[in-house]
Amino acid sequence: MTAIIPSASMPGVQSPRLGSLPPLSLYIHIPWCMKKCPYCDFNSHEVRGGNVNMPEAEYVTALIRDLETALPQVWGRSVTSVFFGGGTPSLFSARSIDAILTAVRALLPLEHFAEVTLEANPGTFEVKKFADFRAAGINRLSIGIQSFNPRHLQSLGRIHDGSEAHRAIEIARENFDNVNLDLMYALPHQTMEEAQSDIETAAACGVTHISAYHLTLEPNTLFHRYPPPLPDNDLSAEMQIMIEQTLAQGGYLNYETSAFAQPGRESRHNMNYWLFGDYLGIGAGAHSKISFADRIVRQMRYKQPRDYLAKTSPDMTAFDSPIMEQHEVERNDRGFEFMMNALRLTGGFAPEMFMERTGLSIDSIQQQLDEAERRHLITRDYQRIAPTLTGRRFLNDLLQIFLPE
Known part of the structure; x- marks a missing residue:
């Protein structure tokens, strides 16, 4: 059985919406x-x-x-x-x-x-x-x-x-x-x-x-x-x-x-x-990240080939699925997951892409950006946010700043 993915329309669930879907x-x-x-x-x-x-x-x-x-x-x-x-x-x-x-x-x-x-x-x-x-x-x-x-x-x-x-x-x-x-x-x-x-x-x-x-x-x-x-x-x-x-x-x-x-x-x-795009992964143990207007979902297929083959056989029932695990990327995790990937790029990313791919305002990580800049781990202006040479050398320290509390 796979986990039920909550929808933003369910009572008590607040999730930022995406204006458009990524590649x-x-x-x-x-x-x-x-x-x-x-x-x-x-x-x-x-x-x-x-x-x-x-x-x-x-x-x-x-x-x-x-x-x-x-x-x-x-x-x-x-x-x-x-x-x-x-x-x-x-x-x-x-x-x-x-x-x-x-x-x-x-x-x-x-x-x-x-x-x-x-x-x-x-x-x-x-x-x-x-x-x-x-x-x-x-x-x-x-x-x-x-x-x-x-x-x-x-x-x-x-x-x-x-x-x-x-x-x-x-x-x-x-x-x-x-x-x-x-x-x-x-x-x-x-x-x-x-x-x-x-x-x-x-x-x-x-x-x-x-x-x-x-x-x-x-x-x-x-x-x-x-x-x-x-x-x-x-x-x-x-x-x-x-x-x-x-x-x-x-x-x-x-x-x-x-x-x-x-x-x-x-x-x-x-x-x-690296730019927090979507990917559909098929095959034993493959991972997926799939965006919808109101949520972002991560999935993993069954890892063992024999289990994967059993779940995808022509005799597969309507209740079977090759997906072993799936969960929704929570609001507080979206910013970190984006930065964990995008800050690997030496050229960084355009600030508007953060909102396009996460549904969050760049202001939601303003405090973390200020801290990273104060420690000379990033450089930023209105057009681009990028790791400095020091930020690239100490990437784990830079990413630690963006870990959700």
């Missing part, structure tokens, strides 16, 4: 991967014994049924971007990806030239397969490189080596003109020279986008249970500064905390997240 993205989660990495806290499940435990055709059918049942929540709204995440979505065949995208186009108005991203790992690259992904409608590829260093790849539990990483990038650039590379830094035993070699190698590949993430020890991961020796805070901070400087020299704009893009190549899908 809508579609997230599609494919939860299987070849091997679970020791740092990964995403909803992903190892494939064992070939494809025996990856019911690809059944899952594609489930995704389409999930999308069909979700339509009343987003009826008439166009989709600005699609993102296949995981897991490792590139484990699926191009035929399956094509079937999913065909259903998306049939059920939802997909904007012309919408950004359609597929996550892939170097160990799953095949020339013909990725050409077929492009033909199916994928126009942006995100490759999980993490490092080019064989020692670090081994410590991270990756299934590819440095040569496979370079080959994957070569295949990607032959088929796609919009390619992102995911890298990580502050890795076990990593030196500054090794971190610099990784980022310089990535920049030399000439891709349109690079994401550089600080390795963190997330709960429910092997690294959290058995922490490896990591660079200290000072060295990690020096690595971050080096990455920003190296990529700036390579013509990349640091438009978000961990994201760097050639001009005009920012991730439209992720920008929608």
Whole structure:
């Protein structure tokens, strides 16, 4: 059973109204991967014994049924971007990806030239397969490189080596003109020279986008249970500064905390997240944020693939649903949730967007804005509110100011 979402029309419930609905993205989660990495806290499940435990055709059918049942929540709204995440979505065949995208186009108005991203790992690259992904409608590829260093790849539990990483990038650039590379830094035993070699190698590949993430020890991961020796805070901070400087020299704009893009190549899908846009998430464990005129709702699908498949089977009763949890974003939480995302953007946001996306006046966080400005964590005028360099370096301290009491 899922929770009942209160409506603003119910007695005693006061909720700010939105003048218009934000852009809508579609997230599609494919939860299987070849091997679970020791740092990964995403909803992903190892494939064992070939494809025996990856019911690809059944899952594609489930995704389409999930999308069909979700339509009343987003009826008439166009989709600005699609993102296949995981897991490792590139484990699926191009035929399956094509079937999913065909259903998306049939059920939802997909904007012309919408950004359609597929996550892939170097160990799953095949020339013909990725050409077929492009033909199916994928126009942006995100490759999980993490490092080019064989020692670090081994410590991270990756299934590819440095040569496979370079080959994957070569295949990607032959088929796609919009390619992102995911890298990580502050890795076990990593030196500054090794971190610099990784980022310089990535920049030399000439891709349109690079994401550089600080390795963190997330709960429910092997690294959290058995922490490896990591660079200290000072060295990690020096690595971050080096990455920003190296990529700036390579013509990349640091438009978000961990994201760097050639001009005009920012991730439209992720920008929608950071600006508190809406997203419908389908697939095992997928999250959604959906706005209505009188409320904002967050949802999560069942995480275990077997549970998700059972809830989306053709025999599903009217009382079943793939949604495991859902709740309304309370008035006091809207401002914090907006700021938690928007203050990751180095360029910040226009003040009027705060009201458009939350239904609240910017005056509702005036005291917090004053405090953040007093501590030199933000800069603001009538056109823009943005984190300062200090605010970006101490983002958690900045966001703490906006936590609801």
